Amino acid sequence: MRSFSDFGFWAQKNRWIWAALGVVLLWLTLSIITNRFSLSSLSGIVLSASFLTIIGIGQMFVVTTGRGNIDLSISSVITLNAYVALLTIEGQDANLIIGIPVAILLGLAIGAVNALLVVGLRVPAIIATLAIGYVLATATLLANREMSTFAVSPTLKYLASAKLGGLPIMALIALGAVLISIYILRFSAYGRALSAVGQNRSAARLAGIKTGKVIAIAFIISSVLASITGVLLGAYIGGAFLEMGQPYLLQSIAAVVLGGTLIFGGSATALGTLFASILLILIVTTMQIMGLPPGAQDMVQGVVIILVLALAGREAVMRRTPSGADNGTQGPSETDAASAAGTMPSGAALENR
């Protein structure tokens, strides 16, 4: 009994555990029921999940800045970069030296424009990134006109699809991204500042944090990661098509929320995003194996994200009652932060208590 409540307490601080448990349970169930799941099929799932993980981490940084911020431009960033990479690299390893910097610069530029709109011009993040996404869609159409070859550079192809001792190289890249994010979120000054901004922006500003800079960096991280993933994804599928980034928009948000990052900001978990990405890909793969049509797959994904949010939201409502009720004057963002007070972020103050 004691250990059970201890686990509950621990799990409240380490919300990634639910996604991890979900992966294990679903995997075990599927392995037992069907015989089509094996370790080798797992590596396929891990490969797909790697792309989602990297994008999800970018989205996670944006979501953590609070006030409902979400980067809706990432699907367009992915697609555009896949095209631009094909155009600049032209299937030649020698051109990587141009292609990769171009992708990173493009990511930086898009992130900077998003940040300028959100921080500098105070356009709501969802609208700014949605509109930028449309602008990028036109850029993609223009890039599409210029396409002459869909050849992929061998090195990129290798990075995106080869395995190293059974483990896809992409998985290592994703793991690297997760580890770096864990360091940033838990042990760096930026991570603390990010959590502070997400919890209570006014207090963060008055504590001396340059809130605009913190938020801008989050948007830039998101765009750069989406850019790089776009290049690798193009290499993986061996080309590019106009809708290739589309599924990643909802999935990245789902990965973030399912992983235990708070949708109202202030607390993020990179490990959770990793496991939730695997879980989501596992669900999609299961549906494909079961022969569900693509329409049904869309429906299931939509239902999953709404359900997860509804459940997580209920948790927040329950926690709000004791601490938040006496603060009628608080703005919505502050109340939301206060409502989550029962849990410590998996990041910053982990070893406290």
Added chain:
Amino acid sequence: MLQSQTAPMVHPTTAGDAHMAVVKLDKIVKGFGPTLANANIDLLAMPGDVIGLVGGNGAGKSTLMKILCGVLSPTLGEISFGGETVKFSDYGALEAQNRGIRMVHQELSLCTNLSVAENFFIEASGETRPAPGWRSSHRMRARAALDAVFPGSGIDVDAKVGHLTIGERQMVEIARAATTPNVKLVVLDEPTSSLDQERSQQLRSYIRDTSKTGTAFIFISHKLQEVIDIASMVLVLRNGKMAWQGDAVEASIEKLVQLMGGDVGSIKHHDKVAATEAKDAIVRLTGDVTSFIGREIEIGRGEIVGLAGLEGSGQKELLHAIFQRNGKSSDVVRNEPVSFIAGDRQKEGVFPMWSVLANMSIGRIAQRSGLTAVSDKAERQAALEPAGHLQLDEARFDSNILELSGGNQQKALVARALVADTPIILLDDPTRGVDIATKQDFYRLCDDIAQAGRTLIWQTTEDAELLATDRVLVFADGKIVEELTGSEITEEAIVAASFAHQSGEKDVAEDKGSTFAKFARYLVDAAPFIGLAAVLITMISVNPIVASTFGLDLLLLPAVSLVLIAMAQMFVVGGSEIDLGVGAFAGLVSVLSATLLYDQPWLGGLAIVAAIAGYSCLGGLIQARKIPAIVVTLGASFIWIGIGYSLQPTPGGASPQWLSAMVNWSLFGLPTSIILIMIVTAITILIDRMPLGVVLRGFGNNAAAMTRSGWSSVRYGVIRYFIAALYAATAGCSLTAINTASDINSGNSFTLLSVAAVVMGGCALIGGIISPIGVAAGAVTLSLIGALLGMLNVSSDYNAATQGLVLIALLVLRSAVADRRNEP
């Protein structure tokens, strides 16, 4: 919905008073973590009583009133009405209102986007039917109420509350609560804070007259003279306990002050010889703020400088200007780093998810560059000494900050500044809600900090506190009007100075800037119409056929769908949400109408009804679970598209005859599309003018106030999305009718366009504004831009970018001319 029940006398045998009492609170205890906000408090309100409730900040007045009004549940205690005990588990805000309790809140609970009369409707809707002229009864009620409480106030009941001054809003709020039908007890929390002498008199004489007819009042005020003047009985709270209760005639200001614990003499005069000689000025004030006293003000190391004056005279602004160092021109010069200690801890101080230690160390961490490592061990080491100094126990470092009492949270914030080790510390009303003992510690501490060579600049609303400073700058109307030093600092001197230079006209600052800014705002408001005209003129000049009935119809028919979807989006945005699934939903209905509805009308109709029901539930879900609408509607868009794909994997289907006929008729030679757009706009205006529309707008403006007035956010969330669903579903049908086929992806592009149309039409994304004509014009303009690009031989590849850029340009323009007063 607010019919009052007369308290049934279930216990006629109960002794004397009890069954007559309006309400009786018995031994109320309320704890927040380790602190008791209320400890064993009794309160009895008989008909006709006027109870004066006084106490310092944090004495427990608001907690007690929240319990009385059903907003909070106490830890222990009982409540009874006319002798009938009610369980707190069954007692909520709505129940309190049904029993005739009304509260006028300090933070006003009016919807600023509604008229005065509409605000009266919100508070007591009675049996309002959506018939023409429904407003008139509320208008009359509002007029009568204002005239009864504040004769000659001259407030226009049709004026938007947002256009009234703060004082007028307070009058509306008071009149609304006091004249509610069947009200038995009115709680007034600092009702006169924004009223001038005459209005305050009027209010008191109204209370005096009305109490004679049996209505009870609870009057909370810091203005003790008013309390003694009006109250029949006074209850003094101190640190959550009852300090005194008695007849008002036995009370005097001195006595009450003493009972409240505010021993005026207890703040030791800070008699250290100020270190001003050491002319090492680290803050220098010049320019406008010093224009009245006509000389620069320099603040040196080791000084404690107080900023005083009536609330809102510019002290806070100066404090923030010093913090940001970005006063217009260089009015404020600061040469050293600075820390800020906020008194409004919940809003500006604490990070609620963090431990005490994390809260203390963030100030130090914020000074470092981003990738520097943070080690809790090092932070703990750094925090130990300052925390020890503050008597903040190390054992509490790992507790969540919210588990601490207000006083200890305050200590943690001071510790944050000390750990950050900045030479200048700014304090914004730092002792708000802190008990008197902690306050005394705090003043001593400030002294120590200053002795150590740090500079404290201290803004406070408690004049007595300023005795702890070396120098006081008194503000009036945004300027420093007096500088007091050493023994000149007395409460009398401060009060005298802040009143002496008051020009009286406090609301002048409401004037919204230059004529240029006004013109720019006007231009932005007219944007949809100017845009529409510009696009049409360009098109006609390129191709004159556009001007014909046929040409217009051809061009505008596709706009009908966008107008409908934009109206749907408008209602959602009116509730300060954004719907990212509205286009997909229209696409789904289009598919349903071209497949099921065509093949099996009954099944098709049922499917569309089910879709609308599902969509409406989203609105309820968002409200019930308090989850972000964007993500929910984005998730829902996948569901809509998924269903659509499953029904119809490739574009096709056919439009039912009757549906096509809907867009193929003509009247008086006018283009069908124009008539349709006008009908849609007219219906929307009608919905908005109905009581329902007013409620929906109220929710968009001030959801908390709406809930407090007894409206269910979940129910109106469902209704809001139901209305949106009807528009979007009609849009879906129109897509089928116009294209005579369906494609699940046909609606997708409408989502962004609908947001753009709503923004263009003049609705703020923050909610509360419904503007059907503007939105219709915006939607038509946006849908014509595509056609215009086509006529100009621009590739359709550029459509998406044009739409995106138009939206960004509109939002940037709006934010450029927007009024920034209320932003953090």
